[in-house]
Amino acid sequence: MPLIYVIPESYVGPVVALFDQPDGVEPVHTQDGLEVRVPENGIVKIRGNPKLGHSRAFPKSTVVFEREKGDGSREVLQEAIDPWQDYDQNDNPHWKVGIRDAQGNLRTIAVSDQKQGFVFDDFPDADKNKVMIFWHESCQDRVFGPESEAYLAGEKSAEDLHVPPCGEFVVGAFNHIRDWPEWMFLRGKGKQEKSGIRNPTYSSIQELVDEANARAARKKTEDIE
Incomplete structure (x- = not known):
């Protein structure tokens, strides 16, 4: 069954899915796949690491992105x-x-x-204004732990540091994304060395969550689309 990310219509920004998290959610089994909802801060913690496959609705995708509108209807994002x-x-x-x-x-x-x-x-101009998924990839090259310097120096691998299985992507319309401020992106996505941020490491998962919570609050005050 594919993993289906259910994304609120109001959500734009980066999403990180962390697997094998003891405090994570269990995916909801439906006839189309295994559903997880993207929370306001964009950090999806998932209990376990389900083996993905296909379903009748999605015979060629193991990961699907659905945007849920206010009336409960959904749009499958490109x-x-x-x-x-x-x-x-x-x-x-x-x-x-x-x-x-x-x-x-x-x-x-x-x-x-x-x-x-x-x-x-x-x-095409019509596509630039459509909300879609950008930069969907593994984030195994990220390090969530105090030994990030050892990783950057090549002394330890992500496997050595027990980096959890994870994936990341960005939700938004291209014409808006290109104008987003730097703080709307994860480290290593739109961040520059002039910011004094070493990419792409976080000292802990909690640091990632704290950054995401701050981003969610700032999006509201600055009306980011």
Whole structure:
């Protein structure tokens, strides 16, 4: 069964899912998959680490993102795919980005040769204003513990430091994301060295949670979309 993230319509920003958490929630079994809800701070703690598969509703996806509206109805969100290099019949390289739906259909978009800007600037205008999922990936390269310096120095691996299985992604519309302030991103996503932040480590899971709680409060006061 796929893992289904149920995201409130009002939520935008980064999401981190931490598995094997004793204080985590049990996914809810439905006919479509295993559901977990994204809380206000975006940190999803999950008890255990369920083995993922497919369902009749989602035969080509092991992870699904559903946006829940105020009336209880849901919209399955598309996922933006990071740039990759493709080759034409003459072996000339071309960069592309993509938009994938939960049924596995991938729409490819050619990346222009502009020197500045964002990798998703070549999305059609209609897609730039749609809420979708960005930068969905594992966060096993993050370290949640006091020995982060040993990890950065290459002395210990994430496995040595017992980093929990985790995944991360960002929810938002591209035209809004590109204007988000730096504090809207996780460390290592939009943060710069000038901020004095060593990326991408957190000294503990609690530090990640504290940062997320502060972000949630600030989003309300600054009306971030």
